Amino acid sequence: MSDNTNTPQPSGAVQTTGHAWDSDLQEYNNPLPRWWLWCFYGTVVFSILYWFIYPSWPVGNTWIKGFGTVEYTAVDKATGQEQGKEFRWNTRALLLEELGNAANDQQRKAMLAKVQAADYEQIAKDPKMMEFVRSVGKGLFGDNCAACHGRGGQGVVGMYPNLTDDDWLWGSSSDKIHETLVQGRKGFMPAFGQVLKPEQLDDVAEYVLTLSDEAPSSEDSERGKAIFQGQVGGCYYCHGADAKGIPSQGAANLTDKIWAIANVPAQKTLQDKKAVIKEFVAKGVNNTRVMPAWKDRLSPTDIKLLAVYVHQLGGAQ
Amino acid sequence: MRHEQIETNSALMLVLILLVISVGGLVEIVPLFYINETIEKVDGVRPYTPLEIRGRDIYVREGCYLCHSQQIRPFRDEWLRYGHYSLAAESQYDHPFQWGSKRTGPDLARLGGKYSNHWHVQHLVAPRSVVPQSIMPNYPWLLDNDLDYTDVDGRMRALRVTGVPYSVTQAEYDANVQKYGQAIADQLDITKAQDSLLKQAREKDFDGFPGRITEMEALVAYLQVLGTMVDFTQYNEGYFVEFR
Numbered sequence: 001m002s003d004n005t006n007t008p009q010p011s012g013a014v015q016t017t018g019h020a021w022d023s024d025l026q027e028y029n030n031p032l033p034r035w036w037l038w039c040f041y042g043t044v045v046f047s048i049l050y051w052f053i054y055p056s057w058p059v060g061n062t063w064i065k066g067f068g069t070v071e072y073t074a075v076d077k078a079t080g081q082e083q084g085k086e087f088r089w090n091t092r093a094l095l096l097e098e099l100g101n102a103a104n105d106q107q108r109k110a111m112l113a114k115v116q117a118a119d120y121e122q123i124a125k126d127p128k129m130m131e132f133v134r135s136v137g138k139g140l141f142g143d144n145c146a147a148c149h150g151r152g153g154q155g156v157v158g159m160y161p162n163l164t165d166d167d168w169l170w171g172s173s174s175d176k177i178h179e180t181l182v183q184g185r186k187g188f189m190p191a192f193g194q195v196l197k198p199e200q201l202d203d204v205a206e207y208v209l210t211l212s213d214e215a216p217s218s219e220d221s222e223r224g225k226a227i228f229q230g231q232v233g234g235c236y237y238c239h240g241a242d243a244k245g246i247p248s249q250g251a252a253n254l255t256d257k258i259w260a261i262a263n264v265p266a267q268k269t270l271q272d273k274k275a276v277i278k279e280f281v282a283k284g285v286n287n288t289r290v291m292p293a294w295k296d297r298l299s300p301t302d303i304k305l306l307a308v309y310v311h312q313l314g315g316a317q
Numbered sequence: 318m319r320h321e322q323i324e325t326n327s328a329l330m331l332v333l334i335l336l337v338i339s340v341g342g343l344v345e346i347v348p349l350f351y352i353n354e355t356i357e358k359v360d361g362v363r364p365y366t367p368l369e370i371r372g373r374d375i376y377v378r379e380g381c382y383l384c385h386s387q388q389i390r391p392f393r394d395e396w397l398r399y400g401h402y403s404l405a406a407e408s409q410y411d412h413p414f415q416w417g418s419k420r421t422g423p424d425l426a427r428l429g430g431k432y433s434n435h436w437h438v439q440h441l442v443a444p445r446s447v448v449p450q451s452i453m454p455n456y457p458w459l460l461d462n463d464l465d466y467t468d469v470d471g472r473m474r475a476l477r478v479t480g481v482p483y484s485v486t487q488a489e490y491d492a493n494v495q496k497y498g499q500a501i502a503d504q505l506d507i508t509k510a511q512d513s514l515l516k517q518a519r520e521k522d523f524d525g526f527p528g529r530i531t532e533m534e535a536l537v538a539y540l541q542v543l544g545t546m547v548d549f550t551q552y553n554e555g556y557f558v559e560f561r
Contacts, residue, residue, distance in 0.1 A: 057344075061351050061353050062352060072558075074554040075553070076553055077552075085555060087559070092557055093558045095396060098393050099393060139397075147436065148433075151450075159439065160447070287434070287435070288435040288525055290435060291433070292430055292432060292433055296430075297430065297431065
């Protein structure tokens with residue numbers, strides 16, 4: 001319990017706060033240590049200096065902007081020229097300064113300019129540039145592409161193409177990959193559910209499976225072949241008479257056991273495999289197989305770098 | 318005033334504590350409402366369409382902001398990973414803003430257009446089917462639930478009170494046509510809210526089910542517009558520096 005009677009001080013040297021608890025428990029009122037007090041005064045002085053150097057107090061419809069400045073270089077988009085500028089201290093100017101001046105950014109910029117200037121053959125031949133592409137490309141790929149194509153470019157069977165194999169829907173040259181990145185792609189296959197009867201769909205699916213030796217050829221598959229190669233189905237328009245696909249149409253190669261759209265490998269029985277293919281032929285592909293366009297999101301150099309990176313992942317010619 | 322008086326009077330102490338700790342907040346926040354350069358002058362930022370508003374509400378309902386921020390800070394690493402830092406102008410119609418404070422997942426401020434609609438649907442239903450190392454929960458009900466859009470005009474009216482320029486009168490509509498063009502102004506018209514929501518959903522079919530309008534439809538529509546309104550190729554890098 002506290003009471004406020006001033007009991008006599010036992011030591012006499014140091015004052016107490018004047019309270020006494022439990023009749024004799026008292027509290028010394030020691031002065032603050034000198035070093036602590038000076039530190040405190042120091043921070044007060046620092047804060048006043050800080051107000052003058054950095055943006056601080058709001059005043060009316062503006063604020064005290066401070067004497068501090070940042071020098072940065074930024075590209076003027078109208079002229080394409082790099083311009084140096086000095087501006088009052090703020091975090092956005094600081095970012096531009098850092099992007100322009102940091103030692104590794106300078107190196108990075110020089111290498112990016114080199115990559116941008118070189119053609120694909122030169123890049124492939126230059127081990128230093130390829131090393132750069134692999135390290136920077138890994139980051140770019142991870143940030144932008146890995147969500148669909150997987151961290152290693154392995155894709156998701158039946159949904160997003162594997163970039164490390166030999167099967168390319170839209171062409172595998174560096175230029176084609178570049179084109180795919182810049183403008184994006186929209187996979188399309190018409191729905192045959194209304195055109196073909198269910199038996200005919202069965203036959204076509206059977207034939208498609210014989211193309212990659214998933215099924216032995218049979219009477220059914222021969223009927224399917226007639227539909228595939230004839231005017232009824234007309235599948236050969238896009239997939240080619242040899243069924244090896246036509247990259248300008250984004251049509252899949254059906255002979256190589258690599259399944260970009262229908263998840264055939266996951267099906268155990270022949271019946272199930274047929275059912276998956278039949279479903280795709282019936283429904284077609286529309287609006288689901290979309291590769292976004294990157295031209296507005298990534299810089300031309302980043303896109304070129306990614307084209308080289310994807311090309312070297314393994315499967316491209 | 319003597320210490321003893323304050324320390325022995327809890328109500329007085331409470332009031333004084335409130336006064337003292339509110340100074341910091343008031344000095345930092347209040348001036349932003351009347352400082353001219355708080356909101357950068359940029360073209361392209363518009364209020365959300367009815368479908369996007371519903372998507373945004375689902376985003377809030379599912380607590381996406383607890384793991385995903387929507388604010389790219391002006392740091393080098395964020396610039397390289399996510400793109401241009403966020404502007405105040407870009408969240409001027411967000412009430413409440415979705416800046417977030419915790420990144421368990423990646424920042425979403427510039428998510429729009431980065432992935433296909435199909436990917437978003439697949440990823441929201443079963444994140445690990447496309448990103449094996451993901452720890453995001455599954456949200457399969459978004460595809461099962463039909464979107465309730467009957468109250469969307471009420472939601473727009475509420476936002477209108479906070480200053481978002483959704484139109485009710487002809488004059489307001491005309492002003493929006495002037496500012497955003499007819500196609501957008503139609504979407505911002507509260508009197509036609511449900512029709513324009515249906516129109517956008519049918520035209521774009523974000524969820525991949527043409528016959529249905531699911532909650533997924535709205536959420537994907539919202540995710541696909543994030544960070545896409547300002548065309549940064551139009552501005553010099555130094556332009557936004559001058560607003561700070």
